[in-house]
Amino acid sequence: MNSRLRQMLKLLALFTALSLTAAACGSDADTTTDGTDDASSDITGDIFISGSSTVEPVSVRVAELFEDVAPGVSVDVEGPGTGDGFKKFCAGETDISDASRAIKDSEAEDCAAAGVEYTEIKVGIDGIAVMTNTASPVACVTFENLFNLIGPNGEGTTTWAAADSSLPDAPLDIYGPGAESGTYDSFIEIVLEDLAEEAGVEATTRTDYNPSAEDNLILSGIQSSDTSLGWVGFAFAANADVKLLEVDGGDGCVEANADTIASNEYPIARDLFIYVNNAKAAESEALTAFVDFYVSDAGLQTAVAEVGYVPLAEAARDEVRSAWNG
Amino acid sequence: MAMATIGNSGAAERRVEDEIFRRGRDLRGSGFRTMLFAALAISILFLVVLLIQVFVDGWPVLDERFGDFWSGTLRSRSSDDKLGISQGMIGSFWIAVFVAVIAFPLGIAAAIYLEEYAPDNIVTKTIDIAIRNLAGVPSVVYGLLGLFLFVQTRELKDSTLYAGGITLAILVLPIVVITAAEAIRAVPSSLRQGAYGVGATKWDVIRTQILPFAAPGVLTGTLLALSRAVGEAAPLILVGAITGRLAPRDGSFLSLEQFSDRFTAMPIVIVGWVQESGRDAGFSAAAGAAIVVLLAFVISMNSVAVVLRNYFEKKRG
Numbered sequence: 353m354n355s356r357l358r359q360m361l362k363l364l365a366l367f368t369a370l371s372l373t374a375a376a377c378g379s380d381a382d383t384t385t386d387g388t389d390d391a392s393s394d395i396t397g398d399i400f401i402s403g404s405s406t407v408e409p410v411s412v413r414v415a416e417l418f419e420d421v422a423p424g425v426s427v428d429v430e431g432p433g434t435g436d437g438f439k440k441f442c443a444g445e446t447d448i449s450d451a452s453r454a455i456k457d458s459e460a461e462d463c464a465a466a467g468v469e470y471t472e473i474k475v476g477i478d479g480i481a482v483m484t485n486t487a488s489p490v491a492c493v494t495f496e497n498l499f500n501l502i503g504p505n506g507e508g509t510t511t512w513a514a515a516d517s518s519l520p521d522a523p524l525d526i527y528g529p530g531a532e533s534g535t536y537d538s539f540i541e542i543v544l545e546d547l548a549e550e551a552g553v554e555a556t557t558r559t560d561y562n563p564s565a566e567d568n569l570i571l572s573g574i575q576s577s578d579t580s581l582g583w584v585g586f587a588f589a590a591n592a593d594v595k596l597l598e599v600d601g602g603d604g605c606v607e608a609n610a611d612t613i614a615s616n617e618y619p620i621a622r623d624l625f626i627y628v629n630n631a632k633a634a635e636s637e638a639l640t641a642f643v644d645f646y647v648s649d650a651g652l653q654t655a656v657a658e659v660g661y662v663p664l665a666e667a668a669r670d671e672v673r674s675a676w677n678g
Numbered sequence: 679m680a681m682a683t684i685g686n687s688g689a690a691e692r693r694v695e696d697e698i699f700r701r702g703r704d705l706r707g708s709g710f711r712t713m714l715f716a717a718l719a720i721s722i723l724f725l726v727v728l729l730i731q732v733f734v735d736g737w738p739v740l741d742e743r744f745g746d747f748w749s750g751t752l753r754s755r756s757s758d759d760k761l762g763i764s765q766g767m768i769g770s771f772w773i774a775v776f777v778a779v780i781a782f783p784l785g786i787a788a789a790i791y792l793e794e795y796a797p798d799n800i801v802t803k804t805i806d807i808a809i810r811n812l813a814g815v816p817s818v819v820y821g822l823l824g825l826f827l828f829v830q831t832r833e834l835k836d837s838t839l840y841a842g843g844i845t846l847a848i849l850v851l852p853i854v855v856i857t858a859a860e861a862i863r864a865v866p867s868s869l870r871q872g873a874y875g876v877g878a879t880k881w882d883v884i885r886t887q888i889l890p891f892a893a894p895g896v897l898t899g900t901l902l903a904l905s906r907a908v909g910e911a912a913p914l915i916l917v918g919a920i921t922g923r924l925a926p927r928d929g930s931f932l933s934l935e936q937f938s939d940r941f942t943a944m945p946i947v948i949v950g951w952v953q954e955s956g957r958d959a960g961f962s963a964a965a966g967a968a969i970v971v972l973l974a975f976v977i978s979m980n981s982v983a984v985v986l987r988n989y990f991e992k993k994r995g
Contacts, residue, residue, distance in 0.1 A: 398925075400940075405921075409957065412754035412923040419925070426925030428940050430918070445836070568955060587957050659754055660957050 396424035397638025403437025403450030406535070406585060407624045410475060411450055411646075413655040418645045425638040435459075441627060442466050447639050449627040452478065453538060469630040473647060474672055476656035476663055479586030479613035479621040480539055483594040487578045489520060492598040492605035495619070499547040501581060502526060507558040512579065520579075526561035527573035527582035535585050536563075538622040586613060586621075587660035613662045624661065628676075647673050732973075736966025747967060752923050752942065752950070756960025763968050765924050766947035768931055769839065770908050770975070773943055776843025777850055777907045782900050785854025789896075792855070793862040794884055813852035820849040821916030829917060837918025839941035845913050850903040857899020861892040894990040901983035905976045911945035919943055921950040944972045 401411050408431030415427035431437075434451045441449035442463040455463075455472070463470060482498065484490055490512070493501075500506055500516035501524065512519035529535045540555055548555035564570050567588040574580045574594045586608060589596060598605035601619025612618035626646065633639045645651055652672065656663045664672065697703070739747055743759070750762015796802040824845025829837055865888050873883045920942045927936065951965035 401922075405953070408922045409754045409954070412752070415923055415925070416754060416758075426927070428920055428924055429922030430920045431922050432918075566953065567957075568952075585957075591959065 394424065395422045395638050395641055397426075397636050399425060399427045399447045399636075399639055399642055400445070401427065401429045401448040401450060401626075402432060402440050402446045403448075403627075404434040404452040404624075405431035406434075406452040406478060407431075407450035407475070407626065409659040410624065410651075410656055410661065411448070411626065413659050414646050414651045415642075417650050417655060418642055421645065422638070422641060425642060427642065438462070438627075441470070441629065442468050444468055444629070447629055447632050447636070448643070451625040451627060452535070452622060453541075454623070454625060455627060470627045471630055471633075471676060473626050473628060473643070473676055474623050474664065474668065475626055475646065475652060476624045476661040477613055477621050478624055478661050479608055479618055480535060480542070480583055481586045481589035481608050482581070482583050482597045482599055482620065483574055483589050484582075484597055485574055485578050485580050486593065486595045488580070488595060489522075490579075490597060492600055494600040495543050495547060495602070498543050498599075499551075502528070502557050502561065502583075503544050503548060503551075504553050504556055504558055505551065507560060512581075522579035523577065525573070525577040525580045526558075527570045527580060528557070528561055528563060529567070529570065529584065530563035530565050535583070539583050539620070542620050542622070583620075586662070590660070610662050614665050621662075624656075643676060647676050729973075732966050732969045734966075735963055736968070736970045739963050739967035740970060747964075748971075751926065752920070752947065754923070756951075756954070756958050756964055761964060763944065763947060763971060765942050766944040766968065767971070767975075768936075769842070769919070769941045769943035769946075770972075772839055772936070772941075773843045773846050774904055774908055774979075776840070777847045777904055778900075780844065780847035781851045781854050781903065781907075785851050785900070785903075786858045786896060788855045789858035789862060790884065790889075793859050794880070794888070809852045809855050813856055816912075817849055817910050818912045818916065820845055821913030823848065824913055824917045837920075837940060838938050840937040842914050842917045842919060842941060842943065843937075845917050846907040846910060849910065849913060850907045853903045853906065854900055857903070858892070858896045861895025861899065862888060864895060865891045890990075891994055894987040894994070897990065898983050898987045901979055901986075905979050908943075908976060908979070909945060909972065911943075911949050914943055914946050915949070919946040921946060944968060944975070948972065 399415075401415075408429055411427075412429045415429060418425065418427065429450075431450065434449075434453060437446070437449045437451065438455060438459040439462075440446045442459065443466060449470075455470075482493060497516050497519060501509075501512065501519075506515045509515040510524055511521055512524050513521035515524060528539070536557075540557065544557070545555045562573055564573070567584050570582050570584050571588065571592045571594060574582045589608075596608045598607050599619055600606070603617075603619075606612050606618045608618050608620075613621045626643075628639070628643050633643060647669075649669075652669050653663045663669075746759055747762040748767075749764050750758075750760045751765050753761040755761070792802065792806065796805075824841055828841035828844055869887050869891060870883050873887050878886070918940075920940050924940060924942055927939065948965050948968045951961040951968065955962040955965060
């Protein structure tokens, strides 16, 4: 009788051993490293980056390019969101915080209270695209139009004309990011805030739109209705089958494209930042080298463009470099 | 005898037979049958549609670059040759090991105690109900527990493989206890009584009769629990599995250092890539391929469960 139990154990041991060897063989393949023998290849260290999921791909791309230059530095990146990132950053848990907006006063106070000093580095620009279905007759909207349509005063309206009498009488279905999103905050800040103050209402969106944390769902919502309206990061909308609306921020209708966003002509754009912990940068050669690399053209130009954002203009890049180099 | 009488008079037999199997006699019965079949068809249809869609999405990746995809890592662009799932597979493999090492012995031992030793009183009943409820608690809640117990209370507030592994082990513990207890309960009492009758002690009975007899059921339950753990994303998101980039590590896949290192896992890789697909559409193919690999991983684990169960069932036969 005892032998049964022993056989069972043997079988289990065999199974475990088999899966271990199988897995071990599998891992041999992925430990091959690039044989770069660059001068800075002797720097070693660990860097941990957290923060905005919008900026995450930029930092990941920079880390990938940096790996070829300094293979001894390991860079890990996660993207729980700008706010969560700053919580970790101000607690000293991360070396760099990705942010899709500038640090808030309350967050800066937290950092100060914890004795965390930082350098703010602008790395690129993400336009926010306002979009509709390709079948929609609307071509250009003003900030006032957007405020009437999406702001709190639009609550309950079901056609474009009901929200704003200058617009066509067509059904209105609004899709956008939810309140947890950096894109949501930026949209309110850039488009709605001033007009809401003038109108004496709270700077927020109407509550009866279709919020989604998934940009894909916002895009498919736009595609599902002929006269839909929505907003999402430019990088997400640029290649999608939707119609990007021209936006009039007071200086006439401007089309949303990489040039108009980089030149600040397109009115709804937000800056992307990284925040570097100064004390850690002073201690760590690896972190300094990484940020140096980040603000070089390989980072600010190549990496930013490769992952679909708009690089800063030449002058702005120089400004960033001099800010970092002190 | 009655059968023989009917059998002798062929006409009467045929009449009865015709009456029983007449079309339209059992309308409600056939309606019910159709309904049941429809229920089955609908559930399978959803699964098939899902599988087809995932396969169609992921096929280009699996077909063209499976080797690179298998050994690749998290990358920023879907067109990258080095994009792949090795880090996710390593994380998921070790999570499975954690579950096997922690949840299985604890869960099976708890089940044996509950079924064989615990007195039949209100305390035992309460514990039993509590375990059943725990099995139904949403997995995010376990994620919060893991975040609080294994991430935030540590000095270096960091998300490690062992935080994720232990969290998922705790998540499936109630399932292991319940399935093991059911398997033990199903052991025929004649088996125990026979053993007691020839003078066996309680320990002998459990060791030589109950455990071997219950082994197939226990095994099936535990391996199903393992599949559940490997597929969970929500608790790992809270515990802080990495979505963006994990730098290549020194040391082999088997090194123990990685338990206190950052990690990622297959469900997290899939969630991350689905989100990235809005920015870079090629990620949806990568996500599809990763889902296919995870499905294959889970299905092969379940097949091992079936094979082992059959093996033990034959042995006890």
